[in-house]
Amino acid sequence: MIAKLTEAERAALADTLPEWHAPAGRDAIHRRFRFADFSAAWGFMARVALLAEKQDHHPEWSNVWNTVEITLTTHDAGGLSARDVAMARAIDALM
Numbered sequence: 001m002i003a004k005l006t007e008a009e010r011a012a013l014a015d016t017l018p019e020w021h022a023p024a025g026r027d028a029i030h031r032r033f034r035f036a037d038f039s040a041a042w043g044f045m046a047r048v049a050l051l052a053e054k055q056d057h058h059p060e061w062s063n064v065w066n067t068v069e070i071t072l073t074t075h076d077a078g079g080l081s082a083r084d085v086a087m088a089r090a091i092d093a094l095m
Contacts, residue, residue, distance in 0.1 A: 002077040010080065017088050023071060027079030028060075029088055033068045033095070041068050044094065051090045057083050059091075 004027070005013075013020065013029065020029040035041040041063055048070070052058045060071040072088055074081035 002074055002081050002083065004074075004077050004079045004081055005085070009082075009085075013085070017085065017092070019092065020072075020088050022080075026071070026073065028071050028073035029080060029084055030069065030071045031088070031091075033070070035066045035068070038065050041066050044068060047094050048091055051087070051094075055083070055087055055090065057087050059087065 017029065020031045022028065023030045033041070033044065035044060045061070045063060045068055048059065048061075048068075057072075057074070060073070062069050070091065072084040073079060074083050077083075
């Protein structure tokens with residue numbers, strides 16, 4: 001079973017993932033990315049898709065023109081887990 005993050009691990013996220021925040025009413029982390037245009041946003045999504053397949057951890061996301069929004073949560077854990085943190089770090093490394 002995949003464990004949820006502890007309170008101490010959650011508190012550390014503000015320092016380790018400063019661009020990500022907890023959306024209201026969800027045990028998850030969320031970030032909005034903006035790009036020059038649709039092609040740049042789509043290219044980013046393609047790179048994230050490759051990461052998601054490699055980590056076998058797939059985001060909830062949406063795209064409107066130059067904006068990509070990503071929410072990460074681990075359904076098998078019933079909330080935020082180390083898998084989400086690892087995925088967020090890998091996504092941030094693409095920027």
